[in-house]
Amino acid sequence: MRELKITPIKNGTVIDHIGNGLALEVLKIIGVQSLDKDSTVSVALHVRSGKLGWKDIVKVENMELSPRKVNAIALIAPTATISIIREYKVREKRVVDLPDRIVGVLRCPNLNCISNQVEPVESEFDVAERRPVVLTCAFCERRVDDFLHHLA
């Protein structure tokens, strides 16, 4: 049995199989600053992986991800798996999956898009292609394939 480099958590979320070097971006999406101050956040960078070669892992105590955050993670770390931990046991495990429409996760890179103006509307993107992922803005039809720089 391999030695675990991160200690188990009682309740929370484990995001595994994050592409190598992307853990800090995942932390930005999770918004660790807003977590309960007694929660532990563990980050493992550059961990050996049978599937990916190298991967990153993030564990966050006492937090479950909103669907919106799962969508954001699916965009920047499409290989990630998300496990919900309760009482030290994995209660639910799933791969991240992009829905056909993604709302409120990215800013449209077109600064002149109506979704970037002062209007009562959230950004919306449709998945135009899945491998690799390309999105189109539901308003201005701008195509986006660089998600890291456009997270809302």
Next chain:
Amino acid sequence: MSLHGRDVISIRDLTRPEIEELLDSARRMIPYAEGKKVTHPLTDKIVAMAFFEPSTRTRLSFESAVHRLGGECITIADPLVSSVRKGESLSDTVHMLTSYSDAIVLRHPNEGSARLAARVSEKPVINAGDGAGQHPTQTLLDLATMKEAFGTLSGLRVVLLGDLKYGRTVHSLAYALALFGAELVFSSPSTLRLPDEVRDQLEHMGVRIHEEDQLHRAVRDADVLYVTRIQKERFPDEAEYLKVAGSYRIDNGVLAGAKSRLIVLHPLPRAGEIAAEVDATSHAAYFRQAFLAVPVRMALLAALLGGPKSKGRS
């Protein structure tokens, strides 16, 4: 198939049969647009013209179309004198317009504005240009002009000349011509070439795409020469604009090697891209194109509003 009550935001909202039906209807509307016959399918209808960007041809031809169909217009022609100046959002303005009218014709400087307006509005929205985005009725009247000249769109060799990067009319027109099996030739300054994503989409539709930098060679075998203005206001950088401003000009010398039946189109206004001497030749079709804006917009308004049904989305 019915366009009744639909929004028209992008040419992609229309199928080929729907476009064909509109072009046929536009042809039948010509004597009504000329005032030689009278038809009033828009009696008791009010169309809101919401123009948040300067426009001459588009607004006047839409207003003319509404009047010719027996309807009435209410108009925001200058956002500086409307509540937009006080900071009102487009959404709020559209909420108001939808309660004052039966349809909204919108021109707005932000891309995607018409799509947003269509979500807010209970009444049909026609996009009359959203920034550098879509302008579907321009595409319809471009197609109508070609169809009137040649009787068909299929198999035409169409040269698209000018700003192929930022020009909003060109991408929509190229898509529509692709639907009809036209052959496309792109000719532009090197910094204003067609974006790769547009090219990919066209190739995916099975279009044969040619690029030709030499104007006289591009024109030689063409049926249609579609000239665009390089729009200073679309450039993010003035230096980039100055590099290409005035880089092409169509005159009788360029057209000397063209087929006799070649037609020259331009969405107008022109800013030196076509010499005035071309106006007197049989190639000049841009004023006919500007006239056809009226019957084309009449055909669309009649299809969206003529009859009793309310808005429904397909």
